[in-house]
Amino acid sequence: MSKAxxxxxxRCIGCGACATACxxxxxxxxxxxxxxxxxxxxxxxxxDLVAFAQSHGEVGGELSADMLNxxxxxxxVFVRRFCMHCQQPTCASVCPVxxxxxxxxxxxxxxxxxxxxxxxxxxxxxxxxxRYEWKALFPKVKxxxxxxxxxxxxQQPACTLVCPVQAGIYGERDDLLKEAEKRIHDEPTKYFHxxxxxxxxxxxxxxYLSAVPFEQLGxxxxxxxxxxxxxxxxVLSEIPTLVPLAGLLLGGIWWITNRREEVxxxxxxxx
Amino acid sequence: xxxxxxxxxxxxxxxxxxxxxxxxxxxVLRFTKGLGAATNLSDQFPWGxxxxxxxxxxxxxxxxxxxxxxxxxxxxxxxxxxxxxxxILTAFLGYALVAVALLYDLGKPYNIWHPLVMWNxxxxxxxxxxxxxxxxxxxxLEFSPAVFERFHMxxxxxxxxxxxxxxxxxxxxxxxxxxxSLGSLFLIVPEKLHPYWYSPLLPLFFFIxxxxxxxxxxxxxxxxxSRAFDREIEMPLLEVLGRAMxxxxxxxxxxRLEDLWSRGALVHLMEPSMETVxxxxxxxxxxxxPLPMLLFRRIREDRESLFGVAVLVITxxxxxxxxxxxxxxxxxxxxxxxPRWTEVAVTLSIVGVGFLLFSLGVRYLNVMEPVRAARVxxxxxxxxxx
Numbered sequence: 043m044s045k046a047x048x049x050x051x052x053r054c055i056g057c058g059a060c061a062t063a064c065x066x067x068x069x070x071x072x073x074x075x076x077x078x079x080x081x082x083x084x085x086x087x088x089x090d091l092v093a094f095a096q097s098h099g100e101v102g103g104e105l106s107a108d109m110l111n112x113x114x115x116x117x118x119v120f121v122r123r124f125c126m127h128c129q130q131p132t133c134a135s136v137c138p139v140x141x142x143x144x145x146x147x148x149x150x151x152x153x154x155x156x157x158x159x160x161x162x163x164x165x166x167x168x169x170x171x172x173r174y175e176w177k178a179l180f181p182k183v184k185x186x187x188x189x190x191x192x193x194x195x196x197q198q199p200a201c202t203l204v205c206p207v208q209a210g211i212y213g214e215r216d217d218l219l220k221e222a223e224k225r226i227h228d229e230p231t232k233y234f235h236x237x238x239x240x241x242x243x244x245x246x247x248x249x250y251l252s253a254v255p256f257e258q259l260g261x262x263x264x265x266x267x268x269x270x271x272x273x274x275x276x277v278l279s280e281i282p283t284l285v286p287l288a289g290l291l292l293g294g295i296w297w298i299t300n301r302r303e304e305v306x307x308x309x310x311x312x313x
Numbered sequence: 314x315x316x317x318x319x320x321x322x323x324x325x326x327x328x329x330x331x332x333x334x335x336x337x338x339x340x341v342l343r344f345t346k347g348l349g350a351a352t353n354l355s356d357q358f359p360w361g362x363x364x365x366x367x368x369x370x371x372x373x374x375x376x377x378x379x380x381x382x383x384x385x386x387x388x389x390x391x392x393x394x395x396x397x398x399x400x401i402l403t404a405f406l407g408y409a410l411v412a413v414a415l416l417y418d419l420g421k422p423y424n425i426w427h428p429l430v431m432w433n434x435x436x437x438x439x440x441x442x443x444x445x446x447x448x449x450x451x452x453x454l455e456f457s458p459a460v461f462e463r464f465h466m467x468x469x470x471x472x473x474x475x476x477x478x479x480x481x482x483x484x485x486x487x488x489x490x491x492x493x494s495l496g497s498l499f500l501i502v503p504e505k506l507h508p509y510w511y512s513p514l515l516p517l518f519f520f521i522x523x524x525x526x527x528x529x530x531x532x533x534x535x536x537x538x539s540r541a542f543d544r545e546i547e548m549p550l551l552e553v554l555g556r557a558m559x560x561x562x563x564x565x566x567x568x569r570l571e572d573l574w575s576r577g578a579l580v581h582l583m584e585p586s587m588e589t590v591x592x593x594x595x596x597x598x599x600x601x602x603p604l605p606m607l608l609f610r611r612i613r614e615d616r617e618s619l620f621g622v623a624v625l626v627i628t629x630x631x632x633x634x635x636x637x638x639x640x641x642x643x644x645x646x647x648x649x650x651x652p653r654w655t656e657v658a659v660t661l662s663i664v665g666v667g668f669l670l671f672s673l674g675v676r677y678l679n680v681m682e683p684v685r686a687a688r689v690x691x692x693x694x695x696x697x698x699x
């Protein structure tokens with residue numbers, strides 16, 4: 043049982059409230075710095091957050107260390123991009139120190155105190171999501187946390203909370219999958235017949251519905267259905283067998299060549 | 314040392330000083346203003362020259378150490394003993410400098426020790442980190458006799474010599490593991506790396522090409538050292554090495570061709586792209602020219618020609634590593650990456666420091682065996698000197 047987010051791009055009106063709410067809860071600079079004056083004093087109640095985000099929506103831009111959830115326009119369709127929170131995350135599998143982890147609750151969590159900054163997660167992420175604080179002297183990796191701290195307190199993520207049209211909804215992944223498939227079934231002419239994230243790279247905790255094929259939303263469609271970590275694990279899992287074998291082989295070769303030399307020496311002496 | 318050689322040395326010293334000055338500036342920039350100020354790296358292109366050249370090429374070029382150690386100790390081909398120590402020293406310095414380069418590239422270099430205590434055995438990077446740390450230790454131990462001899466420390470010398478064979482075997486296994494794992498690093502980006510270079514066989518390719526370039530590096534270094542230190546060159550040895558390199562290169566070439574063919578990647582040759590140019594360049598310089606050359610005994614026995622072949626193989630190798638780690642990833646990233654001059658300055662400085670340390674090592678430690686010793690027939694030589 044783990045939580046997920048379903049984004050129905052056919053419902054999104056491009057108000058950008060989710061992008062603003064994300065910045066507020068993650069303490070990131072707002073697109074319009076003067077808007078910060080309207081921000082109620084912290085701690086913010088959910089009602090305050092909804093009111094503020096809906097009246098200060100931000101649309102556009104690219105993901106960055108300051109923008110972990112962006113609303114992008116593809117033709118006439120709005121689609122927001124943020125961490126997909128994969129079921130078997132590539133980033134977590136490649137991280138040498140285990141700074142990234144899939145939590146049972148759903149979010150892929152990042153522990154900055156472990157991170158040494160190799161940026162392999164950024165290289166490896168099939169959705170190219172993680173961002174880096176390039177301007178900082180000791181940078182951290184930045185990406186959506188699915189509001190893990192809010193979830194821990196029993197609240198839903200800020201982005202789904204503030205959405206005025208329920209284009210993004212939060213719930214159990216299994217329930218959301220059923221809901222997504224029900225929507226496609228109920229209105230087959232409205233939807234492209236596939237739930238993005240159901241199968242991709244072994245499934246993700248962020249699911250997308252769309253009226254058009256997903257490549258038109260800028261989502262990568264060349265991904266395998268099997269989890270990416272298998273690509274390297276297949277090789278890595280051979281190592282425990284290979285090491286003793288190689289040791290035996292090399293030791294054996296040494297023994298033979300050494301023996302041969304000793305015999306040659308002994309024969310020289312007797313001659 | 315003849316007097317006429319002095320200006321040349323001064324010129325190279327001046328170049329080195331310039332490089333080191335630029336490197337110093339870049340170092341200060343990197344460690345006061347961060348990666349963003351010192352590099353052209355971006356969210357779309359998080360790995361650049363420092364990973365592509367300093368780490369990937371650096372580790373590969375240091376492969377002479379384990380290749381020769383295996384030849385001399387495991388296969389007991391004693392003739393190669395005279396060039397073993399310089400190769401071990403090069404490998405040790407190479408790996409030590411890779412570690413230094415990592416300190417530049419890591420966002421939080423003070424956490425570089427984290428893989429020691431924070432484990433993720435599913436990560437190729439974790440495996441590489443451990444192998445490199447262990448192998449650096451092995452190399453230090455393999456080279457330590459030169460230091461012990463210098464300071465007449467008999468007991469440690471005896472201990473380390475008793476442990477030679479297990480050490481060498483450990484070193485060969487560790488090298489095999491991480492040379493191939495550097496290729497495995499890129500198994501995780503099937504949809505990002507250009508089909509010329511993405512292959513499920515990447516680990517195998519990285520390992521085989523490391524063995525080939527290890528031999529090329531031994532030929533290359535023997536030439537340079539003989540020139541710099543006025544030593545006679547061990548041509549008969551290098552000729553044999555050239556022959557072995559031909560076998561390894563041929564095997565590598567066939568395997569790559571078969572792989573490219575079976576994946577249908579060769580159709581991209583019809584596209585006039587940057588990738589095609591780089592791919593053709595890599596294959597031509599690293600395989601198509603040097604391999605046929607090596608088939609001629611006359612070329613293998615000629616010092617200048619063999620040196621030329623080694624340079625070609627090394628160039629092809631460098632192109633391959635840079636293609637896999639940098640240029641082959643440009644198209645899918647959607648941005649253009651070209652290293653900032655400060656990145657280049659750090660890389661050149663690290664190479665320069667490598668040369669400097671090597672010549673210091675040769676000057677103050679017994680790295681090069683006296684040339685005459687190399688000519689003593691095999692049976693009379695003691696095997697113990699590492």
